Structure formats: C-alpha cells, structure tokens
Ligand SMILES: Cc1cc2nc3c(=O)[nH]c(=O)nc-3n(C[C@H](O)[C@H](O)[C@H](O)COP(=O)(O)OP(=O)(O)OC[C@H]3O[C@@H](n4cnc5c(N)ncnc54)[C@H](O)[C@@H]3O)c2cc1C
C-alpha cells in the first residue's frame with residue numbers, strides 16, 4: 001500500500017488568506033502547496049514526488065467558483081470542476097472543444113473532483129517520473145526529482161517530461177487568459193505564455209500564486225473548433241497526444257484565421273507554426289488539410305518520455321491533426 005506522507009491541512013476561506021498561508025509556511029521547495037481536487041497531487045504525494053508539510057485547500061474559497069459572463073468574457077472560476085465545465089450550457093454552446101476536452105480528462109470520478117485550475121497547473125509527466133519512490137530509487141532517480149541525469153535524453157541538462165493536460169491547448173486556440181493572484185498582487189497572462197519549455201517546472205506561476213480564474217473572450221465563440229485526443233484506453237488515460245484547432249471561416253469555407261496547438265509531446269503545449277501561410281484565403285478542403293497535417297508532422301518529434309513508441313506517436317500527429325481539422329470543417 002502507498003501511504004501519504006504526513007502534512008497539515010489548511011482550509012482558508014479567501015484567496016488572500018490562501019496566499020498568506022502559503023507565504024507564511026514557505027513556498028520554497030514546495031514546503032506548502034495548494035490542493036484543489038487533489039486528483040494529481042495526492043497520487044504524486046504517495047509516490048513521494050512531493051512531500052509538502054502544509055497543504056492549503058482551495059475548495060472552500062467561494063471566489064474561486066462560478067461560471068459567468070463578465071466584461072466580454074466567459075469567466076470560469078479555477079475551482080470549478082471539470083465535470084461542471086464540461087456540462088455547462090454556455091461552455092457547450094460557445095466553446096464545444098473546451099467542453100469536449102474537459103469531458104475527456106481521466107474518468108467521471110476524477111472529473112467530479114478535478115478542477116480546471118488544477119488542470120492548468122498539472123505537473124509534467126514521464127515514464128521515469130510517475131513511479132513509486134522504490135521504482136525511481138532502483139534506477140538512481142532522475143533530474144526532475146532527486147537525481148542528476150535524464151533517462152530520456154541520457155544527459156543531465158534538461159528535463160523533457162511532457163505537458164499532459166487536456167484543456168490548455170483548447171484554451172490557447174480560444175485566446176483565453178489566466179488570472180493569478182500572489183503576494184505582489186493580481187496579473188493576467190495569456191494561456192500560451194503561461195508555459196515554459198522546462199519539464200521540471202513548466203509554468204510561469206510563482207509558487208505562492210493562486211490561479212483564480214480563466215477568461216475566454218466571448219468573441220472567440222465565432223471560431224469553429226476541433227479537439228482530438230490519443231490515449232491508450234478511451235476511458236481514463238492521460239493524453240499521449242492532444243490536438244486543438246480553431247478557425248474562422250468566411251463564406252464558402254474560406255479560411256480567414258486558423259490556429260493549431262498540440263500537447264502531450266514536450267514540456268509545454270506547442271503552437272503549430274506556418275498554418276496561416278498555408279491556409280489563409282483557401283477553402284479548408286482535403287488538399288489544405290493534408291498540407292497542414294504534413295506541416296504538423298514535420299514540426300513534432302515525440303521523445304521516449306511515455307510508455308508508447310515515439311515513432312508511432314509521431315505518425316499519429318498527422319492523423320490526429322487531420323481529424324481535428326475535419327471536425328472544424330464540419331462544425
Ligand atoms: C488516473 C488518472 C487519469 C488522469 N487523466 C487525465 C487526463 O486524461 N487529462 C488530464 O488533463 N489530466 C488527467 N489527470 C490529472 C488530473 O485528474 C486533472 O489534470 C485535474 O484537472 C487536476 O485538477 P485537480 O483539481 O485535481 O488538481 P490537484 O491535484 O489538486 O493539483 C494539481 C497541481 O496544481 C496545483 N493547483 C491546483 N489548483 C491550483 C490553483 N487554482 N492555483 C495554483 N495551483 C493550483 C496544485 O498545487 C498541484 O501542484 C488524471 C489523473 C489520474 C489520477
């Protein structure tokens with residue numbers, strides 16, 4: 001049986017109190033950590049990937065709840081559950097790809113507990129990291145936790161664990177932003193700028209900062225959206241590859257704007273480049289879809305950071321990009 005390490009559980013009622021608690025108990029080296037649904041943090045603690053002596057719970061903070069229209073945006077509180085986001089009629093109507101992505105995270109029980117804030121802050125994943133302490137110790141640990149070499153690259157310079165959350169790529173194609181509140185105040189960052197290419201710590205979130213909400217422009221609802229996910233079992237698994245696409249099409253299906261984002265490969269979601277040059281002013285027909293899929297394939301080189309064959313995953317990039325684009329065309 002895997003047991004939890006000992007910790008003290010704090011239940012703040014406001015964001016300010018939560019930030020203060022993490023500041024007070026020391027956010028350096030994960031001394032105090034936020035916990036939302038706990039669906040990722042608790043297994044990680046059982047694996048001794050994190051052993052924070054203090055957990056600051058976000059579930060009892062009313063400010064972090066609620067989905068509502070505000071200043072030309074749909075505002076989703078960070079503590080809203082994935083099941084709630086997936087079922088919300090405004091999300092389903094305006095941002096169907098987000099409803100799909102939230103509705104395809106893990107399984108029903110985990111979506112009832114897991115939150116959108118936790119999904120945005122999800123730790124990166126790797127075959128050599130998401131294991132028990134005993135398993136990792138037998139291999140001499142690795143750069144991301146307790147060791148000094150990366151078993152994927154064979155050198156000790158960089159961690160290439162994979163960003164594995166489903167909603168961020170979709171939120172990027174919808175031009176969404178994240179609101180963070182910390183000891184030095186409030187700031188808002190585009191979801192695309194929130195992530196960095198470092199598997200050890202892949203967000204720009206400072207340790208004491210709380211993600212309080214996600215804001216999606218109402219104007220993004222006019223974008224046609226597509227979302228597809230590759231995973232081992234359709235019922236529960238993390239993505240091996242996620243593709244999100246959004247496009248604005250004029251009369252006759254002519255592309256005015258188009259964006260594609262993939263994740264599950266490297267430490268941050270990746271915007272596929274050069275799509276506007278290929279597709280702008282053309283109909284989204286089979287030829288354009290093939291060209292975009294070929295571009296995606298050329299840009300993505302999955303690593304051996306997951307349990308499946310990297311070359312197969314690469315082959316699946318063009319297949320899944322094509323499927324996402326076909327969804328956009330049919331939307
Ligand atoms: C079997 C299994 C399958 C899964 N499959 C998927 C999948 O297919 N796709 C997927 O995306 N995820 C998957 N997950 C991971 C997880 O369930 C989801 O990502 C979920 O959204 C995490 O949210 P949470 O509220 O439970 O986060 P928690 O576990 O509570 O927290 C995760 C991390 O985020 C931090 N955090 C949480 N909320 C905030 C906040 N508001 N501000 C600042 N920091 C915060 C925590 O400190 C912690 O570091 C799976 C998990 C399991 C166990």
Ligand code: SF4
Nearest residue numbers: 126142150159160161
């Ligand atoms: S990519 Fe390398 S350093 Fe990062 S978790 Fe995997 S083995 Fe460890």
